[in-house]
Amino acid sequence: MSLPMILLALAVLGTVSFILSRKRAIASVGGDARRLHSLPTYYGMHGLLMAMIPAAGLLVAWLVIQPLMLERSIAADFPESAIPEGSTIGLVMSDVRRVADALDRVADQGALAGRSLEELEAVIADGGTAMGADLSDALLTAANDYRAARGSLNMIMLVAVFAVGLIGAAWAWKRSEGEFRARNVVETGVLILLVAAASIAILTTLGIVLSMLFETMNFFQQYDWKRFFLSATWDPSFSGRGGGSELGIIPLLWGTLYISLIALIVSVPIGLFAAIYLSEYAGKKFRSIAKPLIEILAGIPTIVYGLFALITVGPMLRDAIASPLGLGSSASSVMTAGLVMGIMLIPFVSSLSDDIINAVPQAMRDGSLGLGATQSETIKQVIIPAALPGIVGAVLLAASRAIGETMIVVLGAGAAAKLDLNPFEAMTTVTVKIVSQLTGDTDFASPETLVAFALGLTLFVITLGLNVLALYIVRKYREQYE
Amino acid sequence: MTDATAPIGAGQGSLIQQDSRTAKRNAAEKRFKMYGLAAVCVGIAMLIMLVTSILSNGVSAFFQTTIQIMVELPEEKLDKSGVRDPEVMAKVTTFGYAPLLRDGLQKTLEDNGIETELSAKDAADLISDESVAQLRRYVLANPELIGQTIPVEVLASGRIDGFYKGRVTYESAELDSNVSPEQLDLAEALKGADLLKTGFNWRFFTAPDASVTRPEAAGLGVAIIGSFYMMLIVLCLALPIGVAASIYLEEFAPQNRFTDLIEVNISNLAAVPSIVFGILGLAIFINFAGLPQSAPIVGGLVLTLMTLPTIIIATRASLKSVPPSIRDAALGLGASKMQAVFHHVLPLAMPGILTGTIIGLAQALGETAPLLLIGMVAFVREYPAGPPEGLFDPATALPVQIFNFTQRSDPAFVERASGAIIVLLLFLLIMNLTAIFLRRRFERRW
Numbered sequence: 001m002s003l004p005m006i007l008l009a010l011a012v013l014g015t016v017s018f019i020l021s022r023k024r025a026i027a028s029v030g031g032d033a034r035r036l037h038s039l040p041t042y043y044g045m046h047g048l049l050m051a052m053i054p055a056a057g058l059l060v061a062w063l064v065i066q067p068l069m070l071e072r073s074i075a076a077d078f079p080e081s082a083i084p085e086g087s088t089i090g091l092v093m094s095d096v097r098r099v100a101d102a103l104d105r106v107a108d109q110g111a112l113a114g115r116s117l118e119e120l121e122a123v124i125a126d127g128g129t130a131m132g133a134d135l136s137d138a139l140l141t142a143a144n145d146y147r148a149a150r151g152s153l154n155m156i157m158l159v160a161v162f163a164v165g166l167i168g169a170a171w172a173w174k175r176s177e178g179e180f181r182a183r184n185v186v187e188t189g190v191l192i193l194l195v196a197a198a199s200i201a202i203l204t205t206l207g208i209v210l211s212m213l214f215e216t217m218n219f220f221q222q223y224d225w226k227r228f229f230l231s232a233t234w235d236p237s238f239s240g241r242g243g244g245s246e247l248g249i250i251p252l253l254w255g256t257l258y259i260s261l262i263a264l265i266v267s268v269p270i271g272l273f274a275a276i277y278l279s280e281y282a283g284k285k286f287r288s289i290a291k292p293l294i295e296i297l298a299g300i301p302t303i304v305y306g307l308f309a310l311i312t313v314g315p316m317l318r319d320a321i322a323s324p325l326g327l328g329s330s331a332s333s334v335m336t337a338g339l340v341m342g343i344m345l346i347p348f349v350s351s352l353s354d355d356i357i358n359a360v361p362q363a364m365r366d367g368s369l370g371l372g373a374t375q376s377e378t379i380k381q382v383i384i385p386a387a388l389p390g391i392v393g394a395v396l397l398a399a400s401r402a403i404g405e406t407m408i409v410v411l412g413a414g415a416a417a418k419l420d421l422n423p424f425e426a427m428t429t430v431t432v433k434i435v436s437q438l439t440g441d442t443d444f445a446s447p448e449t450l451v452a453f454a455l456g457l458t459l460f461v462i463t464l465g466l467n468v469l470a471l472y473i474v475r476k477y478r479e480q481y482e
Numbered sequence: 483m484t485d486a487t488a489p490i491g492a493g494q495g496s497l498i499q500q501d502s503r504t505a506k507r508n509a510a511e512k513r514f515k516m517y518g519l520a521a522v523c524v525g526i527a528m529l530i531m532l533v534t535s536i537l538s539n540g541v542s543a544f545f546q547t548t549i550q551i552m553v554e555l556p557e558e559k560l561d562k563s564g565v566r567d568p569e570v571m572a573k574v575t576t577f578g579y580a581p582l583l584r585d586g587l588q589k590t591l592e593d594n595g596i597e598t599e600l601s602a603k604d605a606a607d608l609i610s611d612e613s614v615a616q617l618r619r620y621v622l623a624n625p626e627l628i629g630q631t632i633p634v635e636v637l638a639s640g641r642i643d644g645f646y647k648g649r650v651t652y653e654s655a656e657l658d659s660n661v662s663p664e665q666l667d668l669a670e671a672l673k674g675a676d677l678l679k680t681g682f683n684w685r686f687f688t689a690p691d692a693s694v695t696r697p698e699a700a701g702l703g704v705a706i707i708g709s710f711y712m713m714l715i716v717l718c719l720a721l722p723i724g725v726a727a728s729i730y731l732e733e734f735a736p737q738n739r740f741t742d743l744i745e746v747n748i749s750n751l752a753a754v755p756s757i758v759f760g761i762l763g764l765a766i767f768i769n770f771a772g773l774p775q776s777a778p779i780v781g782g783l784v785l786t787l788m789t790l791p792t793i794i795i796a797t798r799a800s801l802k803s804v805p806p807s808i809r810d811a812a813l814g815l816g817a818s819k820m821q822a823v824f825h826h827v828l829p830l831a832m833p834g835i836l837t838g839t840i841i842g843l844a845q846a847l848g849e850t851a852p853l854l855l856i857g858m859v860a861f862v863r864e865y866p867a868g869p870p871e872g873l874f875d876p877a878t879a880l881p882v883q884i885f886n887f888t889q890r891s892d893p894a895f896v897e898r899a900s901g902a903i904i905v906l907l908l909f910l911l912i913m914n915l916t917a918i919f920l921r922r923r924f925e926r927r928w
Contacts, residue, residue: 004870067772097772187820191734197726198735201747201794204787208758211765270521277518294525297532299914301848303881304536304903310888311896312535343528350525374507376514397753404755406851411888431757431851438764438855456761460754467753 006059006158010165014052017169021047025176038183043176045186050172053189055165062157070153071097074146079138092139099143100150212460215444215453223247223447228454234417234428236437236448247451249458251417255427259338259413260402262423266342268395271349276379278350279357298347302407309340309412321424328424330414335423337413341405345398352397356390356477357383389477396470400463406431430455536900536907542647543901546683546698547638549609549672552593553586554631555621566625576614583609583617583636594675598668608665608672610637612692612699638678640698640894642669646680649893686901690863691883697894700887702902704862708778708877709847711869715782716789716846721839723786724793725828731794732801733823752791759788760852768856775857776876778866784856785846792845796838800831833924840917844910850881858882880906 022044029035036043075093083092176182220228223245231248274294278287314331317339322328360383368378384391414426415436437452444450500508557564559578561571584606591598591605598605613636620634621627637643641661644650646669655663672678689701727744735741763784767773773780804827812822853859858878866875878886880902887899 002871064771183818187818190820191730194726194730194734197723198730198744200723200727200787200790201744201751204751204762204790205747207766208754208762211762211770212758215765270524273518273521274525277515277522281515281518282522290522290526293529294522297525297529299844299910300532301850301881301906301910303848303850303884304532304907306850307884307888307899307903308532308535311539311900312531343532346525346528374511376511377507379514400753400755404757406755406757407885410851411885431755434757434761435851435854438761439857439859444769453761453765456758460758463753463755464750467750471749 003063006161007056009162010052010055010059013055013162013165013169014048017047017051017172018044019047020169021172021176024173025178025180025182028176029178036178037181038186042182042186043180046182046189047169047172047176049186049189051165051169053193054168055161058164059157059161062161066150066153066157070146070149074142074149077145078142092142095139096142096146099139100146103143103147208460212453212457215450216457219447219450219454222450228451232419234433236451245448247447249430249455251419252428252430252433252455253458254419255334255413255417256403256429256431258334258423258427259341259409259429260399262335262338263341263345263402264395264399266339267345267349267398270342271346271398272353272391274346275350275353275357279354280375280379280383294347294350296347297343298351300344302344302405303411305340305344306407306411309336309408313340314412317424327422328426330424330426332412332414332426333424334413334427337409338423340412341402341408344405344408345401348401349394349398352394353387353391356387356394356474359390360386387477389473393470393474393477396466396473400466400470403466404431404459404463406435410435430459434459536903539896540900540902540904543686543897543904544683545647545680546685547643547646547678547680548635549587549638550633550635550677550679551583551586551590551609552631553582553617553634554589555582555628557629560621561625561628566628568622568625571622571625574618576618579614579618579621580606583614583634586634590677594677596668596671596675598664598671600664600668604662604665605668607661608639608642608669610639610696610698612696613637637698638669640696640892642666642678643698644894645669647897649897686898687905690865691861691878691886692863693861694890694892697890697892697898700895700898702880702883702905704865705878705880705883705902706905707866707872708781708858708862709879711778711866711873711877712782712785712879713843713847714869715779715873716786716843717839719782719786720789720793720842721835724790724839724842725797725835727790728794728797728801729823729828732798733819733827748791748794751787752795755851756788756849757851757855759784760855762787763852763856774874774876776860776862776878777874778877778879779873780856781853781858781879782873784852785849788849788852789842789846792842793835793839796841797831797835800834800838801827803834804830830926833920833926837917837921837925840913840920844913844917847909847913848881848906850885853879853882854885859886861886880909 022040025036025043026033026040033040071093074096078092078096228247228249230250231246232250233246233248234251235246237245278291282290310332314333314336317333317336318329318331322330322333322335364382364386365378368382369375373381409429409432413428413432415428415432416426417433418425418427420427434452434455437449437455559582560574563570584602587606587609588602613634616636617634639661641650641655641658642665645655645661645666650658650661650666652663652666655661655666669678685699686701687706688703689699690704691701692699727748731741731744735744763780767780767783768775808826808830809822812826813819817825859882860876860878862876862878864876866872866877884899884902884906887895887902
C-alpha cells in the first residue's frame with residue numbers, strides 16, 4: 001500500500017468517525033441539539049481528530065525510525081570481508097538499498113526466480129539503477145534480507161496505524177454524549193496543531209545546523225581543520241586518484257568577499273540615492289511609476305541575472321575594458337559578477353533605506369528647514385545621521401545577501417580559485433564550490449564531497465552573524481524614535 | 483546651522499540678486515537632487531537593459547524553421563513481418579529510419595527541380611537528427627501508414643535554424659565544420675520553393691530537453707511539469723502550515739522564551755542563503771529519508787521550507803491589520819477565542835494571506851540554487867507520471883533547465899535559455915499581477 005493510499009484511507013476513516021460521533025451525540029440527547037454541551041459539529045470534529053491525528057503521528061514516526069533501525073540491523077549482519085576495498089559500510093548499505101528497490105520493481109513483473117548474478121545485474125541496470133560496486137553474493141543476500149524485513153515491517157506498520165486509528169475513533173464515539181465538553185477538547189487539539197506548525201521553523205533551523213554539523217565533523221576527521229581554514233590553495237583531486245587534495249577556504253572566501261565588495265560599491269550609493277530621491281524629492285506621480293519599476297528588479301529570479309552576466313555584461317566588460325587594457329581575457333570575472341549582483345541588490349538597499357528614511361520623524365525635517373537649511377543640507381546633516389544605524393543595518397543585510405548569492409557567481413564569476421587583486425580575473429566563491437562539489441557523482445565518504453558541508457556551515461555562520469548584527473542594529477535604532 | 487550664524491552684512495543681502503554663498507548652496511542643492519535622479523534612472527536603465535538583453539536573445543526561440551518533405555515508408559524496411567504490430571516494428575531502430583528521410587529529401591528536391599552539388603548525406607544534414615526519432619515514433623503510433631508516401635514536416639538542423647535567425651551567416655559558415663555555404667544555398671532554394679518555413683514553435687513548450695547536439699529540438703515540457711508539481715507541493719504544504727503558525731504566533735502565543743525562539747528562527751530563516759536549504763534537502767530528505775534524487779517531491783519540500791517565512795510574515799501582517807474590535811465583538815457574543823479567530827478574523831485576513839502566498843510561490847518558482855544540489859540538473863527526457871506517483875519521478879524545473887542550457891557550448895542554447903527565461907518571467911508576471919489584483923479587489927482598509 002503506497003503512502004498516498006494510506007493517507008487517503010485514514011481520511012476516509014476520519015470522515016466515517018466524524019459522522020458516527022456526531023450522530024451518537026445527537027442521539028444521546030434525544031435529537032435536541034440544544035441540550036448538548038457543544039455544537040454537534042464539535043462532536044464530529046472530535047471523532048475526526050481522534051481517528052486521524054494519533055494514527056498519522058505514528059505513521060510519520062514509524063517512517064522516520066524504521067529505515068534507521070532496519071539499516072542498522074542489516075549492516076550488523078553484513079560480513080566484514082564482503083566490503084570492497086576502499087568502500088565503507090555506509091556506501092555498501094546505499095547499494096543494498098538500491099538493489100532492494102530495483103529488485104522490488106522487477107519482482108512486480110514476476111521475473112526474478114532462478115536467475116544468476118550476472119543476469120540480475122543486467123536486470124538492475126536495465127531498471128536505470130546505477131550501483132557503486134559490483135553485485136556480490138553478500139550484497140544480494142543483504143538486499144533480499146532487507147526486502148523481506150521491509151515487507152513484513154511495512155505490514156506491521158499498516159496494521160498498527162489502522163489499529164490506532166480505529167481505537168481513537170471508537171474512544172471518541174464512546175465519549176460523544178450530551179455532557180461531554182467536545183468543543184474544549186477540539187480546541188485544545190487544534191491549538192496543539194498550531195503550536196506544532198509554528199515549531200517547524202525551529203525544526204528547520206535544527207535540521208540545517210545538525211545536518212551540516214554532522215557531515216562537517218566527518219570531514220574534519222579526514223581532513224585537518226587547520227589546513228582547511230589556513231591553507232591558501234584550493235586544489236581538489238577527484239576521488240579515485242587517491243588523496244592529496246588541498247582544500248583551503250581562503251581563496252574562496254577572498255573571491256566571495258571581493259565580489260560582495262564590488263556589489264556593495266555598486267548597489268549602496270545607487271540604492272541609497274534612489275531611496276533619498278524617491279522619498280524626499282520625487283513627486284507623487286513620478287514616485288508611483290519609478291518605485292514599482294525599481295522593485296521589479298527584486299522580483300527577477302537570480303538565474304536571469306546569471307544569464308545576463310554570462311551573455312551580456314561579461315563579454316561587454318571584456319571587450320570594452322579588460323582586453324584593451326590587457327587586464328584579462330575572460331568574460332567571467334569578479335567585476336562581471338560584482339556588477340550584476342550590485343544591480344540585483346539596488347532594490348533591496350533602496351526599499352530598506354526608504355523605510356528607514358521614512359521613519360525619521362517629520363519634526364526633525366521641519367526644524368532643519370525652518371532654520372533655513374536647504375533640502376539637501378537637511379538630508380545630509382539631519383536625516384542621514386539620524387538614519388545612519390538603520391542604513392548600516394541595511395548594508396549589512398545586503399552584504400549577507402551578496403555573500404550567499406549563488407546563481408550569479410556560478411554563471412558570472414568563473415570556477416578558478418585564485419588569490420588575486422585584478423577584478424577582471426575569474427575567481428570563485430564559497431557558493432560556487434558548494435554547487436560544484438555536490439552536483440554530479442558524489443561520494444559521501446570522500447573529503448572532496450564532504451568539504452561542501454564545511455563550506456556550507458561556514459557560509460551559514462557568516463550570514464547568520466551578519467543578519468543577527470543587522471537586525472540588532474535596526475531594532476535598536478527603531479526604538480529610538482518610537 | 484553655520485549659515486544662520488554666518489556674518490552677513492545688512493546691506494549685502496538682496497532678495498533679487500543671489501550672493502555667491504546662496505548661489506553655491508543652491509547649486510549644491512541642484513547637484514544633490516541630480517545625483518538622486520541619476521540613481522533612479524540608473525536603476526530603471528538597468529532594468530530596461532536586462533529585459534532587452536533577454537528579449538533580443540530569446541524571442542527567436544519561439545520560432546522554429548521546419549522543412550516539408552515527402553517520405554516513403556517502405557514495408558520491407560519497416561515491417562518485414564507485415565503484422566503492423568508496433569512491438570515488432572520497434573525492432574527497427576532510428577538507424578533504419580535515417581535513410582528514409584535522406585531519400586525523402588532527395589525525392590522532394592527532384593520533384594521541385596532543385597539542383598544541388600551536395601551529396602545526399604550532406605544535404606540530409608539540413609535535417610535535425612531529432613526528426614528521425616520523431617518519424618519513428620510517429621510511424622509506430624500509426625502503423626497503417628506503412629507502404630504510403632506521406633508528407634512530413636521535419637525540424638531543420640540547428641545551424642540552418644540559426645541562419646534564418648541571423649545567428650549563422652555565410653562568413654561564419656565558412657569556418658564552421660557543422661554547416662557549409664552550399665548547405666545554406668540549398669536551404670535558400672528550399673525556402674524559394676516554399677518548402678522551408680519558419681513558424682511558431684509550439685514544441686518549445688511541450689517537448690522534453692534534447693541532447694547537446696540538437697538545440698533545435700530542446701523544449702521545456704518536462705521542466706514546466708516539474709515546476710508545476712513543485713508549486714503544487716509548496717501550495718499544499720506551505721499555505722496550511724504557514725497560516726497555522728501565524729495564527730498561533732499572532733493570536734495565541736504567550737510572551738515567553740519559546741515564542742521568542744520561534745520568532746528569531748523565522749526571521750533568520752528568511753535570510754538564510756537559499757543554497758543552504760539545498761544542503762539541508764540533500765542531507766535530510768535524500769541521504770537520511772531516502773527520497774529519490776531529482777524528484778519534484780524533494781524539490782517541493784525544500785522550497786516549502788524556503789517559502790514558509792515569507793508566507794508567515796505576510797500572514798501575520800494581514801492578521802495584525804484586522805482591527806481588535808472584530809475579535810471583541812465575537813468574544814462579546816459568546817464565541818470562544820478559537821471561534822473568533824477561525825470564523826471572523828481569518829476570513830477577513832484571507833486576501834492578504836493569499837497575496838503573500840502567491841508572492842512566496844513566485845519566489846519559489848524562480849529559485850535555482852537549492853534544486854541544483856538535490857539532483858534536478860539531471861538530463862531528463864521522460865515526462866513524469868501523473869500525481870501522486872509522478873511526484874517521485876525524475877523531473878527538472880524551469881530555472882534549472884535554463885541553467886542546463888547555459889552550460890552547453892552550442893550558441894543556439896543561449897537562445898533557448900533566453901526563451902525559457904521569457905517563459906519563466908511570463909509565469910512570474912501572471913502570478914504577481916494576480917497578487918496585485920487580489921490586493922486591489924479584496925483588501926479592506928479599516
